[in-house]
Structures are given as structure tokens and as C-alpha cells.
Amino acid sequence: MNIRIKNGRLVDPANGADRRADVFIAQGRIAGVGECPAGFTATRTLDAAGCVVCPGLVDLSARLREPGFEYRATLESEMAAAAAGGVTSLACPPDTDPPLDEPGLVEMLKHRARLPEFAKVYPIGALTEKLEGKRLTEMAELAEAGCVAFGQANIPVVDTQVLQRAMQYASTFGFPVWLQAQDPYLARNGVAHDGEVASRLGLGGIPVVAETIALAGILHLAQATGARVHLTRISSAAGLEMVAAARAAGIQVTCDVAVHHLHLSEGDIGWFDPHARLDPPLRSLADRDALRQGLASGAIDALCSDHTPVDDDAKLVPFAEAESGATGLELLLPLTLRWAAEMELPLSTAIARVTCDPARILGIAAGTLSVGAPADVCVFDPAAQVTVSREHLRSQGKNTPFLGASLAGRVRWTLVDGVPVFG
């Protein structure tokens, strides 16, 4: 199928492009941009007048809940959500049940996800067996099965010697190590940022030092082992400063932030709203503002949805007993646009943080509309408003603090390898 996307505003940050240009797609790849390639005849034309045409979004963290948590979500429901959200590539963390610590499990997931209407799935393999932080996984085997990096989701490796060896072993093969910085002792019994709101509501606090102390350990080990470390879900201004200082000192490290943490803070817990129970916790307004600024400046490399579908039963309980996480695949684009608008950033900067920047971290051929690249495309109407509702969300997870919110940015079409999967 040859597709022509016409009349749209092309935003392709990897090529510094923000202009009116048609996009031509043939054999699943970008065949031309602006000028019609010789001999090209469109079998289908998409009229993108008033819309932005950009690379499909690359999400660094989307929990698909398979295997093990199919009552929360299935590959089918979450892939439909990805398509509706303009997401064409996604990394899934290893905290499935069982965790992604065996090649067979990874192969099965890759096989299940191989349908043409699905986004491309990049599993993050478990760094340690069962994520227990004791024994290393067969990383080389897991990489062959399709893992692009190794991590622990949000379960810390407590034994620093194991962490050091895991990083040494991963760096032997050049595998990136993804880690979330949280000291488990300082976070013990904590359910919210240890600040004004937790003090007032009587909730167990997770102090900022839980992040910075763990970060210090990871950064020292990154330097000592030479491992390529990606820090997931930075949550505090102090943590961000440490990452910036480490980079200035020449340590190879990248980091991301979850989209909720750009917009919400501890105050959004309100009167114990379990939808605002997130991991890491929503922190103070000053932290939130530092994250917004850091993402704009590039001190934070990428933005992700941290998509975590949770069933109603696990949220309709008192705040401290609720499971953490929020659905996010379908909110990533509109919330990215809202951040960019509030920060008065160029659209291309915003798009970069959810396309070419995360693709670079994953080391995958995605996030650009260069001629010859896979035709993973998102076409969206930046002015169209969407009201977030349970009915509107395709994800099986209806858990979001943004229920009822009206957000600008509606996806018109999503294409994966040149095949329209949404619209």
C-alpha cells in the first residue's frame, strides 16, 4: 500500500523539520518528504489539513500486564490504547508475573506482539532473577530473545555488590542498565512524598533523600563500572541536579520523567485520591517545576507515559492500600502538548522528547521521518479537545488522575510500518 499524507504540518525534530510538507509512504517505509518520489502512485491519501504529522511516539515505559496480570490488561487492549495514543514503539518493564527473566518468556511476549496492527514492543529484561536482586539473569540469552536493556522496574537491588556486578556484567556486552533510584529503607511504609500533604493527611512519607541516596550509589557504580545507565522516573529537583552534575563530570547517564510528574504534585492527592498514588510519589510544586524545566532544557532526556493499568478493585481502597500507577498511553501526547504550551516551547522540542530522544535511549530505528526510515507515523489535530473518560479510554486501565479533564490534541491516524492501525 502506498500512502500519501497531504496538507499536514510536518514536525520531525530529528531532521530539524517543521514545515508544510506531504509525506509519501511505500513498502512500509518513508519514501519521500515534500516531493513526490518518481513513479509513486498513492493507493490511499490521508488529508492532514490542520494536523501535525510527526514520527510515531516512542514510550520508554508501558506495562502491558502480560504475562500474569491479564485481569488488569491484555496485549490487545493495551495495543489498542497505544494506537489510539499515537504510540508506535514501546518499552515494557520486566515486572510481569513471572518477571521477564527467561528467554522463553521474552520470546513469547515478542511473538504475541508480532501482529501488524500492534506497536513495536521492546522488552526490558530483568537484571536479576525474579527481580530479587540476588542472581544475575542470562543477559546475553535474553538480548538474543529481544531484550534491549536490563532493569528492575521499580524494585531496587538492595545488595550493592550484586548491583555492581550486574552493571559490570551488562557493560561487558554493552547492554544498557535501567534503574529507578529509590532507597528501600527510607521509602519503607511510605505512600506519598514526605512533605506538607503527607504531614497533614497522616500518610507515610517517602523523603527526597530516598531518591538522592540511591542515585548517589548508582552514579558512583556507573562511573566505576562504565555501564551505560538510564535512570527511570526522576522525581525531585535534588535528584535532577545530581544527574546533571554527574553528566558534567563525564559519567554516561541518561534519564527520563513520567508525564504525570510534569503536571501534578503532592497537592493533587486532595482528600486521599488513590489515582494520585504513583511510584515514585508526586512531589512538591518546586520539584514539579524543576522537572518541567529540566525536560525543556534537555537535562532530562525523554518523557514517558509510565503506563500502568490498575483494576478498579485495587484502587477502590484507602489511599495507602491502593496500588500505585496510572494509565497513560492515551494521555502521553495531549499531556506533552499541554506541558509545551504552558512552557511556551516550540512544538518540535516537545515532539522530540517523545520520539527521537527516547528512540536514541532505546537504540532503535524509530522516532524520525527520514527517507528510508520505517513509516511509524502519528497524525494529530493539536486543537481538537478530548475529554478523558472511562468510555473514551481504550486501555483496560481506567485509573488516571485526569478523568474528566479536557485536553487538547486528538490523534487522527497512527501508522506502524506504513499500515494505518488507528483512524
Place this chain on the structure above:
Amino acid sequence: MSAIHPQLNARGELQHLLSLDGLPRDILTRILDLATPFTEVAEREVKKVPLLRGKSVFNLFFENSTRTRTTFEIAAKRLSADVINLNISTSSTAKGETLLDTVDNLAAMQADMFVVRHAASGAPYLIARHLAATGGDHIHVINAGDGRHAHPTQGLLDMYTIRHYKQDFENLTVAVVGDVLHSRVARSQLHALATLGVPEIRVIGPKTLLPTMVDRIAGPRGLRVFHDMREGLRDVDVVMMLRLQNERMQGALLPSPQEYFKSYGLTPEKLAMAKSDAIVMHPGPMNRGVEIDSAVADGGQAVILPQVTFGIAVRMAVMALLAGA
């Protein structure tokens, strides 16, 4: 996040009593005013008024507390309500029923009022939200203590006690002493003191037992934090002691009850720093020799037993107000 506190209805009236945080001053004062005539009911030969006749009050205690449950039971019975006591920590949730399933079942039994005690902060909010969402908003929820968050009727009875002995709040210096971090009582007291305009509110305790941002608990006006008890008690009018749970010795919060008593136990010698007519309060049950010396607990400045008596009247007032009496 809604601007209106979930315990108020659209007309700004009290629908539930969930917290003293965000409870308007006029409602708070109204409850205290309403409690005064109820103190006299207890002195009659027939200790009953018919305000809640035909109403069913369910005591839902997901966490054991004989004392608090009993005071609510007495209050409801003096208002002529039917009282059903449910000790749920040992019944249905142990069989796997969820909190909201339990609530649905009891709502179907035509309950008029739920008195809820739960170990998790915010649990009564969940119940109130659920009732509103399922058409059960004719049922009133009274928070009888949720986790570390709030114990509003205790806070109210403490305010009643202060008003009884000190008449008004505008010239007082009040100190709350002890384990504020884990105390729902302290949070309710601090909110009420701030709402009622107490000009100087102090908290006294070791850093391990004070919340990180304790100075912001009672709103933007702030309060004064002391770690030296003698200094903190200087010239106060009211001393509000908090109970120290034994399990605080675990988890490296405190070394020993003995050392705690030495630094933060209320002895006659430390009490001498306060004004000579200062009153001493305690929410009970007391740990003599841990947070309070027997000489103080049984001394002339203690108003601990009157607190219990006033507690019945205040709980009657809350129930009567919710029932629209």
C-alpha cells in the same frame, strides 16, 4: 480535586464528619454550643432524649477500640437510636470481603449513620465518596479515627473541654506534647485550635516523632516547634498530652520508655513551667510513667476524666446535627 470538602453538602452544611481540617468555624462552634445542653441529659433520672428515635447507627470498627466504640454507643443510645456494633477486623474482611462490599451490605440494611474506625488514613473518605456514588448519601459517616489522619470527635471534645475551663480561645497558649507523627488526635486538635483562633499553638516532641512539615499541619499560619519540653511549656494555658504507643520503641524511633519519660514525660516539675492555672489533658488510655507522671494524672490540674464525660455530649451533638435535629 474538588473545592468543597467532601464532608459538606452543596449548601455547605455538614453531611459527614470526616475531619476538622477544613471544617468551617461556625459549624465547629455550633457543635460545641449544641453539646452544652446534652451534658445535662446525663444528670437526669432518664438519661434519654428522643432525637434519633427510629434511626440505626452502625458502629463499624475495622480496628479494635472498646473505649471509643462505647462512647459512641452511649451517645447514640442517649439519643434513642438503635445501635449495632460491628467488630469487622475479626469478621468479614478476614474472609476476604472488601471494605466497600461491607459498606454496601450495611447500607442495604437501611443504616442511617456509620461510625467508622479504620487503620488506614482516609478510609472514611473512601466510604463517603462511595456512598455518594451509589445513591447512599442519606447515610452519614462519622470518622471515629482513621490511621494517623484524624479523630475529629476527640478534637471536638478537647475543644469543648478547653472552652469549659478557659472560656474563650483568643488569648490562649496551647501545647501539644508527644508523638504527633503517628497521632490522629494531634492532627484534629491542631486543626481545631487553628480554626478557633488560638494565637499560639506549640508542639513539643523529639524529631523522630514529629512529621517532616509539622509547622504546616495547621495551615499557613504555622505553629511553634519545641524539642525542649521545659522551654515549650513555659507560660502555657493548656497542656495536651498524647499517648505513646509501645511499638514506637521498634523501628528506631525511640531508645526506651524510660528515656522518653525523662525528656518528654509530664512531671510536676515540668508542669511548673506552665501557668499556675494551666489544665492538663490526655485522650486516654494513659501510660503512667511513660508520657505522664501519676502525680500529674491524678493532680488538681488534670481534666482527663471531665474530657471523657464531655466526649459523650459532644458525640451526641455531632449525631444530632447530622440527623438534622
